[in-house]
Amino acid sequence: MPQPERENYLNKEYGVWSWLLTTDHKRIALLYLISITFFFFIGGFFALLIRLELLTPAGDLVQADTYNKLFTMHGMVMVFFFLIPSIPAVLGNFLVPLMVGAKDLAFPRINLLSWYLYIIGGVMMMHCMLTGGVDTGWTFYAPFSTSFTNTKIVEAGLAIFVAGFSSILTGLNFVVTIHRMRAPGMTWSRLPLFIWAHYATSIIQLLGTPVIAVTIVLVAAERALHLGIFDPKLGGDPLLFQHLFWFYSHPAVYIMILPAMGVVTEIIACFSRKRIFGYSFVAFSSIAIAVFGFLVWAHHMFVAGISVYSALVFSFLSYAVALPSAIKVFNWTATLYKGSIHYDAPMLYAFGFLGLFTMGGLTGLFLAALGIDVHVTDTYFVVAHFHYIMVGGAVMGYLGGMHFWWPKISGRLYPEGWARLAALIVFIGFNLTFFPQFILGYMGMPRRYYDYSHMPEFQVLNVLSTAGATVLGVGYLLPMLYFLWSMRYGKPAPDNPWNAAGLEWKTSSPPPTFNFDEEPVVTWEAYNYDELDAPQKEEVPVAR
Amino acid sequence: MLNNFPLWPQQASTIASHVDALYIFLLIVTGMMALLIFVCLIYFAARFRHRPGVRAEQIEGSTALEITWSAIPFLIFMVIFAWGAAVYFRERIPPADATEVYVVAKQWMWKVEHAEGQREINELHVPVGRDVKLIMTSQDVIHSFYIPAFRIKQDVLPGRYTVEWFRATKPGVYHLFCAEYCGTQHSGMVGDIVVQEPAQYEAWINGGSTGPLSATGEKVFSELGCSTCHRTDAQGRGPNLQGVFGKPVQLEDGRTVTADENYVRECILDPGAKRVKGFQPIMPTFQGLVSEEQVNALVAYIKSISATKPGDASEKSKSSASAAAPAQSNAQPNGSQVQ
C-alpha cells in the first residue's frame, strides 16, 4: 500500500525548467548522470567498431582514415566526456554536501554553469564528430595535428576547452565546500575518505586543466594562422607540445582514479562493517598522489627524444607516485581482516576494483622501468595498462558507487540478483578483453594499427580481446536497464538500507531539497561501525 | 600450433636478453605481489564473511605495518628502477665506432641509406655481430623506428636527428614497425630488418651502384658552393671544416657546443643560430634548398674529413663495381634524389 510520499528533491517540483534551471546539487548530479551515460555509450560504440575491425588482420571493415577517427574519438569522448566528469560530477556533486553536512555546494549557480559548459562542449564535440571528426589520436601530437591533418582539430579542441572549464569549476566548488561548509563538529579527520579523495582530485582539476586549455589555444592558433610554435619547419619545437600536453594529461589520469578510490573506500568500510584500516595513511596518500602526479609527466616521453638524464629523473618519480597507491591497496586489504563481510553488489564491484586496479598498477611498474618502456611504449601493453586502471579501476568504482548510493539517489532498491550477475559479467568480460593485450604488446603489436596483415600471428589474441569486449558490453548494458526499471518498479528504499556510516545516510532516501531537516552536529568519528552494529540494534542491512 | 600463437618475440639483438631478463624479473616480482594480495583478499573474504552474531573487530591501524609495507615496496621499486636505468643507458648510448646508417622517415615509408651509398626502402640490411647506429630524421611528422625482436624503439622527429643503435645476434628477417601514429597509413609503415651473415652482407652491400654517402656529400658540398667559403686554408670566410666533426666549437655568444650531427644540420639549415666565434654572419640558409638525403650526405662528408676511424676510411675506398650479383640484392636504381 503506497504511503504518501515525503517531500524530497525529486518530487519538490516538476517540469523541465525546474530541472534545467535547478541549483540543487542533487538534481545537477542527475543531469550529469544522464549526459555522461550518453557519452559513455557513444565512446563504447566506437570501441566496438575498433574491436570488430581488429578481428581480422586486414583492414577490411572500415577505411584507414575512418579507423583513425574511431580511435581518436573513442579516446576523446571517453577521457574528456566520460571519465573525467563521471564520479566527481555525478557522485561527488550528489554526495559532497551531504557528507560534510551542508545544504548545498558553496556555489550552486556555478555548479549549474558547470553542467551547461559540459553540455556545450559535448554538443560541439558531437557536431565535430558528425561532420567528419578528428584523426590525430586523443593525444593530438604536433606537427601532425598542427600542420598535416585536414580534420577538425580546432573544433574538437574548443569542445575540450569548454568542457575543461566545467571540470575546473567543479573542482573549485568542491575545494571551497570542503574547506568552508563542513557542519559543526565535522573536523578534517572525521571526514569520509571519499571527501579526501575528491579534495585531492579537485586540486588536480584546478591546477592541471588550465595548462591543457592553453595548449589547445596554441594549437588552434598555429593551425589557423600557420604559425610556428610547434612546427619545426617554422622554428618551433614538437617536444614542447608534448611537455605541455602531458603536464595536464598525466595528472588527468589521477583525476580519473582518485574518486574511484574514494568510492571503494566507502564501500569496503560499509560491507566489512569496519573502520578503514589506516585512515590517515589513506587520506594522505590521496594528497600525495595528487602532488606527485604533477611531477611525472615525461614518463610518456622516454623515447620521444628527451635526454637520458631527464628520463632517469622521471622514471624515479614515477616509482615514487606508485607508492601511495600501493599503500592504499594494502590498507583496503587489511580492512577486510577481522571484518564481517557481506557480498552485496557494491562490494563485488569493490573486489573487482581491488583485483583489476592492482594488476593495472603493477603493470605500471613495468612501464616506469626505462629499459622495458623502450620496448613496450606505443604498443598494446600500454593500452592494456591504462584500460586496467581506467576501466577495471575507475569504471568499476563508478558502477560500485552507483549501486551503493542508488537507494539514496533514487529512493528505490535495484534488483540485487541482476546486479551481482552484471558485476560478474563485467569482471570476466574485462579480463578477457584486456589481458591478451599485454601479451600483444610485449610481442610488439603497435597501437593505432588498423591493419596488421604483416603480422597475422597477432590475430588469435585480437579475437580473444574482441570476444571479451562483447561480453563487457553486455555487462555495461545490464545496470542501465535495471536502474531504469527500479525507478518505477523497485522497492522503496529506507533511509539507510546498508546501515552505513556517513551523514548522507542520516537523511531520507531520497533526501529533501536542503538535505537535512536540521543542521547536523557531528560528535562521532568517521566509520563508526562499532556503534552502528551495537548489539541493541538490528544488525545487517535489511534491504532485502 | 605454438608457432602460430607466439607469446614472445625472438631475441635477435644483444640488448634483447637484457630487456627480457628485467621483464621476467618484473613478472616474478609483480606476480608475487599480486598473488600475495589476491590470496589475502580471497582468504579474508572467505574467512571473515558475515556470520550471525559475530561482529567485526575495529582496528584503527598499525604504524609499524604501514612503514613496513611502504619501505619494502619502495626498496623493490628502487631495484627495478636501477636495473631499468642500467638497461636504458646501455640501450641509448651507442658505442663509439658503430657503423652508421641514415634513416629518413616520411609518410608512410622508411628510406634507409648506408654510408657506402646503398639505399633501401622499408628494409634495412645489417650484418650479424656488428654495432649499427641509425641516425634518423623525419621529413614531415613524428614517426618511431621500432624493432620488437631487438627490443629497441626511438621516435624520429622532424627538424633534428635522433639516434638508435643495436648489435644483431641472429640472422633472419624481423619486423620493423612505425610506432608513433603518423596519419592514414601508419599501419602500413612497416618493413623488414634483414640480418645477414657477414659474407652475405658484404656481397649485398657491394652490389649497389652509387658511391659511398660521403662521396655524394662531397659532390653536394661543391655543387652548392660551400667550398667557396669553407676552404681548407685559413683564408676562408667560413670555418675550415677539416677535422671539425665531433670536436668542441666555440660560439660567438660564448657557449661551447660539440659539432655533432645535429649541429652540422643546424648550421646548414639555420646558420645564424649557433655562429662560430670569429666569423661574420654571412652564411646563407639552405632551408628548402636541400633535401633530407642531401643533408645526410653532407653530414657524412663532414664526418669523413674528420675521420680517424677505420670504418670511414674504408668507405671511401669501396668501389661500386666490384662484386658479382649478390645472393640477396636490393640495389635501387638511383638516378634522382628521392624527395
Place this chain on the structure above:
Amino acid sequence: MPDSTVAGLHRQEQHHPELLHHFAEPQQQRDAASLGMWVFLATEIMFFGGLFCAYLVYRRWYFPDFAAASKSINATLGATNTAVLICSSLTVVLAVWAAQTARRTLLISMLGITMLLGLVFLGIKADEYYDKFEEHHVPGASFSFDNVPIPGHPGEFANPRHAQIFFTLYFVMTGLHALHMIIGLGIFLWLLTMAWKGRFTPEWHTPVEIGGLYWHFVDIVWIYLFPLLYLIDRHP
C-alpha cells in the same frame, strides 16, 4: 518540526537579505566567496603559466631574434600602460575601503575611475596592435620581418621565423590578458550598478572585495608581461 522550506527559513530568523540559503551565516558566505576567488586565481596562474613556459623556452633558444622583435614594440606605451594599471589597482583598493566604511560616493567614483583606467589601458593596447598591424608584424600570411638588425650586434639581422614566434607569443599573451581586462570591466560595470543602487554595506560588500582581487591579479600578470615582452636586452 523544522520547516525546511525557504519561506519557513525566512519566518524563523531575521537574516541579512544577501545571505544565500545554503549558507549557515554571513561569515561563512564571505569566507566561501573569498576562498573561491583565490582558488580561481590559482587556476589563472596555471593558465598563463603554460604560456610563460613556452615563452621562456623560445626566448632561450632564439634570444637575439627575440631581442630584435622586442625592440620593435613600443616600450613607452607599455610603460604607460603599466603605470595606468598600477593606478587602477590603487583606485580598486580605495573602492574596497570605501565599501568597508560606507562611503558610497567614493565607492562609486573609485569604481568608475578604475573602469576608466581600464579603458585607457585597452585603448593604448589597441593602438599598439594597430601599429603592429601596419608594420606587418602580426603573425600569419602577411607577416614580414626582414632586415631588422639585432640590437648590440651590428651587421646581423633577425631570423623572421623566430621573430614570428615572438610575435605569436606577444599577441597570445597580451591578447589573453586584454580579454581578462575586458571581463574585468564587465565585472566592474556590474559592481558599479550595484553600488549605485546602494546594495553594498559595511556588513556586506563581498563582490567588491573579490572583484578587487580579480583586478589585482590581472594587474600582476601585466607586471610580469611588461618586462618579459618589452624589455628584452634594451640598451640605453
